[in-house]
Each structure stands twice: as C-alpha cells, then as structure tokens.
Amino acid sequence: MKKIYIVALAMIGLAVGMLMNAADDMSTYSSFQVAEDTGNKVKIAGQLSKDKEMQYDPKVDPNYFSFYIKDTEGAERKVVLHGAKPQDFEMSEQIVVTGRMMGDEFVASDILMKCPSKYKDEEVYIKSAKKG
Numbered sequence: 001m002k003k004i005y006i007v008a009l010a011m012i013g014l015a016v017g018m019l020m021n022a023a024d025d026m027s028t029y030s031s032f033q034v035a036e037d038t039g040n041k042v043k044i045a046g047q048l049s050k051d052k053e054m055q056y057d058p059k060v061d062p063n064y065f066s067f068y069i070k071d072t073e074g075a076e077r078k079v080v081l082h083g084a085k086p087q088d089f090e091m092s093e094q095i096v097v098t099g100r101m102m103g104d105e106f107v108a109s110d111i112l113m114k115c116p117s118k119y120k121d122e123e124v125y126i127k128s129a130k131k132g
Contacts, residue, residue, distance in 0.1 A: 032075040035101045044106070045096045046071040048089075056085040066105075069095055077101075081108045091115055 030042035052068035065085045070076045079097055092113040099108035 029072070029096070031071045031073045032077045032101070032106065033073065035106060039100060041098065041100050041109075043096055043098045044069075044071050045094060048092060048095055049076055050090070052076075054085075054089075058084070069097065077106050078104065079106045079108050081111060086111060086113060088115060089113065 028043075029045045032044060035042045035044065046069035049068040049070055054065075054067040056065040062084060063082050065081045065083065066078055067089075068076055068078055079099075081097075092115050094114040096112040096114075097106065097108040098110040098112075099106055101107075
C-alpha cells in the first residue's frame with residue numbers, strides 16, 4: 001500500500017473523530033426537568049433570578065460561585081460554577097449554562113452570557129425619533 005493512501009486514511013479518521021467530538025457539543029437547549037430525568041450533560045438557557053441570592057466570596061473560596069436561573073419553562077434552580085464569577089454577570093440578559101444536575105443543584109462546567117448591546121439605547125432613540 002502506498003504511503004499516500006495511509007496518510008489519506010489517517011486524515012479521514014482524524015476528521016471523523018473531530019466531527020464526532022464537535023457533534024457532542026452541538027446539542028439543543030434543554031430544561032432543568034430534562035437534566036433531572038436524564039442525568040446527562042445538557043445546555044440550559046434562562047434568565048438570572050435577580051431576587052435570589054448570589055454567593056461569591058473570593059477570600060473564602062475563589063472557585064465557588066452560585067446563583068439561581070429560571071429556564072424557558074419557568075423552573076428555577078440553583079446553579080453552581082466551580083470557577084470565578086464572570087465580570088458584569090448581573091447585567092446579562094440571558095445565561096446559557098452547560099452541565100448536569102447533582103441532587104438539587106445544577107453544576108455548571110461552562111457559562112455563556114448574552115449581555116445587553118452597547119448600542120441598545122441608541123437604537124431606541126433612533127426609533128423614537130422616527131415616530132415624532
């Protein structure tokens with residue numbers, strides 16, 4: 001067998017492996033109920049419950065941050081991130097957490113925040129100027 005065929009087969013195998021790994025991360029959003037039922041790693045989109053307590057004290061434990069979010073179905077759960085609190089966390093419009101349920105808590109391995117646009121006020125101003 002020629003060396004070029006061996007290299008081509010190795011590259012195809014590597015590409016298939018990379019696609020399978022990426023497909024694991026392309027899951028759709030779930031809910032806390034699905035996370036509880038399956039026990040699998042899921043992505044949950046929700047909004048920060050600003051009326052509930054957020055716990056982060058870097059002097060005591062810089063790798064513990066907990067907060068509450070409400071998912072799209074209205075279920076509210078405590079989320080624990082074993083990492084530092086993200087900057088401007090309270091200003092986020094939407095939060096996507098990736099992780100799994102452990103008891104009553106959702107243990108997040110990753111957080112993605114959708115923050116308000118810095119142009120939002122300008123867009124509102126332009127729209128209201130057209131009305132007047």
